[in-house]
Amino acid sequence: MTASNAQNVVVADTSAPLRKIVHVDMDAFYASVEQRDNPELRGKPVVVAWRGNRSVVCAASYEARRYGVRSAMPAVRAERLCPEAIFIPPDFVRYKAASAAVREIFQRHTDLIEPLSLDEAYLDVTENKMQLPTATRVAKMIREQIREELNLTASAGVAPNKFLAKIASDWKKPNGLFVIQPHEVQSFLLPLPVGRIPGVGQVTESRMKAVGIATVGDLYALELSILESHFGSYGLRLYQLARGIDHNPVVPNRVSKxxxxxxxxxxxxxxxxxxxxxxxxxxxxxxxxxxxxxxxxxxxxxxxxxxxxxxxxxxxxxxxxxxxxxxxxxxxxxxxxxxxxxxxxxxxxxxxxxxxQTAEDPASPLFVEEPVQDQLI
Missing domain, CATH: 3.30.1490.100 (DNA polymerase, Y-family, little finger domain)
Known part of the structure; x- marks a missing residue:
């Protein structure tokens, strides 16, 4: 099935509640903080890592990424790829301070904030404190405030759920904004390679390719029973995601698992x-x-x-x-x-x-198949 006929397949359910989710992801956060605080580092390949055979890269500026340097890479390999790289030992006190300043900007717009790390978070702006008409306007203002007040850049994705917002925030990195409107979900998703689905790593992607699944459209075309036979309980999640369905709410102050x-x-x-x-x-x-x-x-x-x-x-x-x-x-x-x-x-x-575990831990919600609404966010 191709993206061109997808919208003939999905029928909008106007009774389903519409969420407006923004996923904000700071650009090369640790390296950007270093470049902001030391003008001599701006425009240069910066690698945040301790030197040594045992060290791994915490972050790399976009100048270093052009050489193939990536987070979690052994520092010795990063040095081989980019001999001109400037290695900076990480300073998590400063990074946490910058993250707290970003969080303060988020709180001007909503209290429904779910941090994933120091440099990214989900925001539910279905109702926002500034009374802005769309989530897109909220995301634009947040990015402007981060840039003007903190001299840092952030990329953002806007979508009807967390799954789609996460993909969207990576679409125009760095310093970009991408919006997936509800009526665009299937036409956007179906052509994507399955590796773009958060949680599908190299092992799962290889298993998918072995059974002829290369794109989200390939997943969409398969019945739930077939996906479950190949991937067990994860097959249900894949069935949902191929249809742009993700009912997981933004959970403020999520406790570590x-x-x-x-x-x-x-x-x-x-x-x-x-x-x-x-x-x-x-x-x-x-x-x-x-x-x-x-x-x-x-x-x-x-x-x-x-x-x-x-x-x-x-x-x-x-x-x-x-x-x-x-x-x-x-x-x-x-x-x-x-x-x-x-x-x-x-x-x-x-x-x-x-x-x-606690007695208050909620049970997982039952799966309900319902497409997102055809309504601008």
Whole structure:
């Protein structure tokens, strides 16, 4: 099925509530803060990272990205790709301050703000404090205020739901604004490669291509039962997204689903030598979670081998650990479940809590198939 006949397939449901969602994504945030605060860095390839074999790139300016430098890339590779790059150690105190200033601008327009990280957030502006007529006008004003008051740039996506707004914010980066109107959803979505769907990584994309799915239109053409047979419970989500359906609301002050801490070693070490780090990380995680009203019932141990392969071991308990000592004992016990042999070396270890629960945790909403309304946002 092609995008050209998509609008003959979807019939608008005017009874469905219309959300107006803005996804704001700061452009090369950490690097842009560095360039803003130091005029000598402007127009130059800036890489925010510590130097060293174990360091990874936190952020790269667009001047550095032209050389192929990307976030999460090993710093040594970034240096090979861009020998002229200027490496700046990260300063999260300043980045958090800049993020708080951006958040203050958001709050002038809505209280329904869901931060995803220091540099991006969803905003529900279905009703906005400035009484602007459309979400597009809200997004334009927010970007103007960020640029004029903070001397930073942001890209924004405007759409009827979070899924579409996320895609839209990346469409005209950097310093761009893209709007997906409700009546344009299917014609926009169907030609896209499936890799543009948030959450579809390389592994899932390869599995899709193996069964003949290359575009969102290919997903759209398949029945739910077929998608579920290939992708299990995720098939339902794919069925929804191919139709532009996402009922997830913007959730202010979303509580983290996990708490973790990890260390990268100066040199690769055998598993037997990780006890001290595990004890220290368990103490750090315990302090971070102390006083949390929710109960974490799962303890996770994460390891990364010398060859960059990641593995995890976890244990879900009938009741949360009652002390830091108990958390430490569990993490060390999980280490005993790693069976790669005594000669295997490791570059990273992490300890974490997950599976937080409270009595108030809402159940997942039932799936209801309904297209977005044909109404300008």
């Amino acid at each position: 996990s708490i973790s801490a990890e260390d990268t070693f100066p040199e690769d070490i055998p598993l037997a030598d990780t006890e001290l780090q595990i004890r220290r990380l368990a103490e750090k995680v315990w302090k971070s979670s102390h006083g949390n009203a929710r109960a974490a019932k799962t303890v996770v141990l994460k390891l990364k081998t010398k060859e960059f392969s990641s593995l995890t071991r976890s244990l879900t308990l009938p009741a949360p650990p009652s002390s830091c000592d108990e958390l430490t004992r569990i993490a060390l016990a999980l280490r005993e479940r790693v069976e790669l042999g005594p000669k295997q070396l490791y570059r990273l270890v992490g300890v974490g809590f997950s599976n937080f």
